Amino acid sequence: MVEGKVSESFGKTVEKWLGNEPSNGKRERFEFLISELQLNQDEGLNIRYQLLHRRVSAMLEAKKINAPNALMLVHSFSESYVGFEDYLEFARLLGLQVEKEEIVGPVLLNGINVYFGWVTGELEFLKK
Numbered sequence: 360m361v362e363g364k365v366s367e368s369f370g371k372t373v374e375k376w377l378g379n380e381p382s383n384g385k386r387e388r389f390e391f392l393i394s395e396l397q398l399n400q401d402e403g404l405n406i407r408y409q410l411l412h413r414r415v416s417a418m419l420e421a422k423k424i425n426a427p428n429a430l431m432l433v434h435s436f437s438e439s440y441v442g443f444e445d446y447l448e449f450a451r452l453l454g455l456q457v458e459k460e461e462i463v464g465p466v467l468l469n470g471i472n473v474y475f476g477w478v479t480g481e482l483e484f485l486k487k
Contacts, residue, residue: 360417360429362409365436369407369445376408391415397468402452407442410449418471428465432476443477450475 362369370376377385393403395415403411414431421429433446443459450457453466457475465472 360413360420360431361434362413362431363434363436364442366439366441369409369442371408372405373408373411374404377404395419395469396453398452406449406452407445410445414449414473418468418473421471426471428472428474430462430464430474430476432462432478434478434480436480440479446475446477 373389377389381389389400389403392411392415393400395418396403396411417429417431421427433442435442440459447457450463453468453473455463455466455475457463457477459477459479462474462476464474467473
């Protein structure tokens with residue numbers, strides 16, 4: 360699973376995404392995501408929703424094709440690494456120490472070896 364970013368964030372934190380009175384659908388979605396990631400509800404509230412969703416999407420795709428491994432790769436085009444701190448916090452929550460320009464892992468989650476990656480690209484095509 361690849362998430363491309365320039366200068367935008369990974370969206371709202373889960374706590375903000377849920378809101379004060381979340382719908383049943385949002386509650387069920389959140390419970391499913393944290394269950395797949397083997398987290399408790401409190402741990403997931405300060406994480407950006409897109410990071411949770413993309414990670415679980417990668418795991419579900421791996422399960423679908425019977426692959427033992429899943430990778431969520433952030434391809435950043437930001438010269439100031441916008442979003443890296445959020446990515447770092449999420450990886451720490453799962454017990455990983457991440458760096459830019461590296462693939463790290465695995466963390467075994469629900470039978471899938473889960474890897475993290477952050478790579479930086481050039482913005483030359485946008486400057487022309």
